[in-house]
Amino acid sequence: MGMQGDFYQLLKEQGYVFGVPGQAGAGQELTTATTILAFKYRDGVLVAGDRRATAGNMVMYDRTDKVLEIDRHSVMAIAGVPATAYEMARILEHSFKYYRRTQLQELSFEGKLRALSKLLKDNVAAALAGTGAVVPIFAGYDAEQETAKIYFYDILGAEFEGVEYAVSGSGSPTIRGILHYLNTWGEQPLSAMPEGLATIHALRLLTSAAEFDSATGGVNRDAGLYPVIKFITAGGVRTMPDPQLRSLFEANVSRSL
């Protein structure tokens, strides 16, 4: 018998096999690439992601949602191969629900972190073969410690806490430096920023990433395409609606006016 309330174990017992075999498709151009970021602001954690999916130098899709709400208090932002990442998100979503409903208590924040780590570990063969590499950020509200937290992972499943911020994806090197600069020598540290200002910075960061990384989609005002930005606070996960993103962008990011 497996661990009590373990949905992933239950799936396996029913014959489910996770991921793609390591060799399949190696050498093909796979759908990948992204910029995702998360940082702590005054009320909790902000998680943001652009919306472009590419295969090699081709843009596949411009409406990808890379910031996925796993439950009311946690979010997984994905960088890497979407097929594997979405599958992981779906397993996590059902695992947390299944745990809560069978055990009649919420899975601890640490338990949630481990669950994602386990999935990444089971995906190592595919990740090393280049067919299923996923480098996620996991952020959520830790009810025990009464604070929102950020974790980032490598493809082998190691988890690291992003004490102030975390970035991932092909566009991330650009904004990692900006985040460091902003947090250290900006007018105020990221963790002191109110929601509006934090959102403005997230939009500027993603726009910068798109400037230097062809695989990161920026803002497309004609099509009304803005990044996905979510906030995690004690009250749960909330998404910033597009009209608000538009007005913040037009007033504070675009200089064409």
Place this chain on the structure above:
Amino acid sequence: MYEEPYRWVEAVGNRRQYLDEQFKQGSPVVGVAYETGILLMTMNKGTPKLYEVYDRLGLGGMGHPADLEKLRFNLLEMAHVEGFNRSPSDVTGGRLVKYGIAPVIKQAFEEVFKAPFIVKILLVELGQKSGKDSFLTINYDGTFEEKSRYAVLAASSAIEQEMTAYLKQQPIASLEEAIGSAIRTLALGDRAQRHALEEGGEHGDVRTGSDQQPVDSETLYAHMRQCLADKTIECALLDRQMQGPTKYRTISLDELGKVLPGHLVTPLT
């Protein structure tokens, strides 16, 4: 000794008697649909009897806690594996009951050399729109019934009928009305069960109604106050207005206190 057919029929008959006896002390369960959701209510002595099964599915049970737990896990496994492999909208109460647990309960009931499940189950499913809700009850022998506005579990089918007849007359639109009606129906059922116990002796569903007299609300609330000396009200909602896919939530006593009739609040808190 049960090899011959008539012996088997006799054994199943004995089993019914035995099982009917097991439910006499239990608290009834009430499920009613109101405008924006479904209310589930029962009483317990510390162990919960209402559970979340899936995004839009809730469960109430009577009987042996270990049996209820086993079937609840069966339902949870089926629902989650189905929801993951297909889609959450393919997880329906009807399928879970008809192809899932009803056959399991029936088989256990008829295998007279093994122990039966000592449970009655109420599975409620919140529809996408109001009026599309469904209520499924499963008896200890695996027979199930489907209704659309309300359903109850009680010690005997006579008492269940009495309770549903009462519920049928209640105007239920708001949550407040649903809570009031559920409390009175619960009290009505509990009262009938106690009467049946006192008269005792006779097996089966001998009694119907409290001398066929309609019971007034005051009497029912007074009875409920009595019950609350050693039990607490347990209450859960499938709330269509809740954000996100999960619609199940429990109602705390504090929250219940705010919508309860004034004279019931005091003994609750």
